[in-house]
Amino acid sequence: MKIGFISLGCAKNRVDSEIMMGLLKRHGHSIIDRLEYADIVIINTCGFLTEAKEEAIEQILRTARLKEKGLLRHLIAAGCMSQLHAQELLNEIPELDGVLGISTYLEINQLIEKIASGERVNAVKPAPESFIEQGPRILTTPAGLAYVKISEGCNNRCSYCAIPIIRGQLRSRSLSDIVQEAQGFINQGLKELVIIGQDPASYGIDLGNDADLSELIRALDTIPGDYWIRLMYLHPARLTSGMIKTIAASEHVIPYLDLPVQHISQSILTKMNRHHSEQELRDRLQELKSAVPDLVLRTTVMVGFPGESDNDFQSLCDFVKEYEFDWLGAFAFSPQENTVAMHMDDQVPDEVKAARLDKIKSIQHRITREKNRARLGRTEKILISSRSSANLYLGRSYFQAPEVDGITMVKSDQPLRKGDFVQAHLVGVRNYDMIGELSHEPSQ
Known part of the structure; x- marks a missing residue:
């Protein structure tokens, strides 16, 4: 059929x-x-x-x-x-x-x-007790890129999140299976592996064999080749100092991390059940910036959580301005069935949520625009994903994750091959995107 x-x-x-x-x-x-x-x-x-x-x-x-x-x-x-x-x-x-x-x-x-x-x-059944999500794949991602799922489910039980209800407890994939799939992708010529899961920083704690994210990174690093490893969805409370050192020392993990913080107000973090304090989050961010030169940070924040006061929201705005994340996804609290937060008192009116969401997005838009402007004049490695027109190609640099961040448009008088790395001189900014000009031959 x-x-x-x-x-x-x-x-x-x-x-x-x-x-x-x-x-x-x-x-x-x-x-x-x-x-x-x-x-x-x-x-x-x-x-x-x-x-x-x-x-x-x-x-x-x-x-x-x-x-x-x-x-x-x-x-x-x-x-x-x-x-x-x-x-x-x-x-x-x-x-x-x-x-x-x-x-x-x-x-x-x-x-x-x-x-x-x-x-x-x-044909719906309860969530399985072990990792089953593997098999032959037909990639639907842009050229040169594959997602590698290392775990399923989650044990964090954030009060607003239905994922553990839907997808069950944390189930880590065996390290050997992950490395085998990654090796296959690199052998096919892929240039970027995006590591995903509900909480990759918790990888391995259910396996009972001392496997963790650090060990996985070291194992992936043994695969030879010119490629990127990108880490997404890392819960701040589960990211350890040892993991940060491994990331900093890795040959292939790029200096880009997706670290969803959700909020900074201590009272809101506690009600969210985020498993860390405001100060612990600040310490973790400082440790990351000290350990990883030129680190690009993406985060996610939530506005309008039950009980979020004007002062709580102002603290979040001040925090976003202070830390100047390169990329930020923002969304308003949406009560999910069977979650603790759905039944909390002091639900925030929808119109207040909408106003706060607009404000936080406006703050971040200015920050991202300035971050991109600061990149002008640099020469960056770009992964070409598609051709837009005769002399224009679309791609991404290390500071741009697929689907969620901006892209880089590369002008070139010579044909470029999708899925290849090229070097491009960054000459312009358009909203969230960069404009570059080819600086030399594409790498093979």
Whole structure:
């Protein structure tokens, strides 16, 4: 059959979709981009925020119209929202032929066989107790890049977060499996491995064999080649001094870290159950900046958490101005089912959340713009991902993570190959993006 995919949400969801694609292709199915030509469409949903759930429902309903027009035979929902609301989705959306969750997507071929025979299937089961999220993958990332998922689930139990409810407890992947997959990607010529998980800094604590993020980095560093390792989603409370030293000494880990801080007010950090104090967070940031030269930091903050006062919010604004993160993602608190924060007193009105979100974004926009302007005149290594026009290519430098940060547009009179590193002289800034000019031949 011809099967189309829509993958919503985070990079971790993308990896799950890529594995499903690989399993389907191995079974003889074709993966296609044009949904109107597909026999089956699989929508891998996100369930982390209310907006994400709404987007997933809208996408399911839009795709269901293809069935109404006779252009699509079957429609399947997968992922986090399916894990939470499987039967409700089947009850409310008759066009859905099946749902599968985070623990059953490896059974996608069996599910399709049942659906093709006329069954309507709820294949959602509780989260598994070990790491199962691996298999053949069809990469959907830009050229030269692959995400490497090292763990699933989370033990932190932040009071606002439904991820442990949806995806279960921390389940680390074996170190040898991670290195084997990474080695395969490097052998294919990929230039960037983005390490992901719900909390990669907690990697290995469930394995019982002393494996941790430091050991994993050292093992990955033994793979020869010219490539980047990028670390994302590192919980500040789980990032140790030993890990920081390993990151600083690594040959391939680039000086870019994604460290979601969420807030700085002590009262809010406590209510969020973030497992560290304000001072511990400040100490960790200072330790990072001292240990890693030219460190680029991305973070995430949340505004409008229950009980967030004007003073709490002002403390957050002052903190963002003080530390001048290179990149910052901000979102307003959204109460999630079955979480502690959903039932807290002193819920912040939506209009106050919106105003605070606008303000924090405005502060960060100025900071990021100035950070980018300070990079003008530098020559940077750029990973070319695509061609935009005859003499213009799109790529990223080490200070730009895929999908969440800006890009670098590279002007070149000579053809460049997607997935290669080139050197570019940075000559301009456009909003969050950089403009560069090729400075010499692309590296091979």
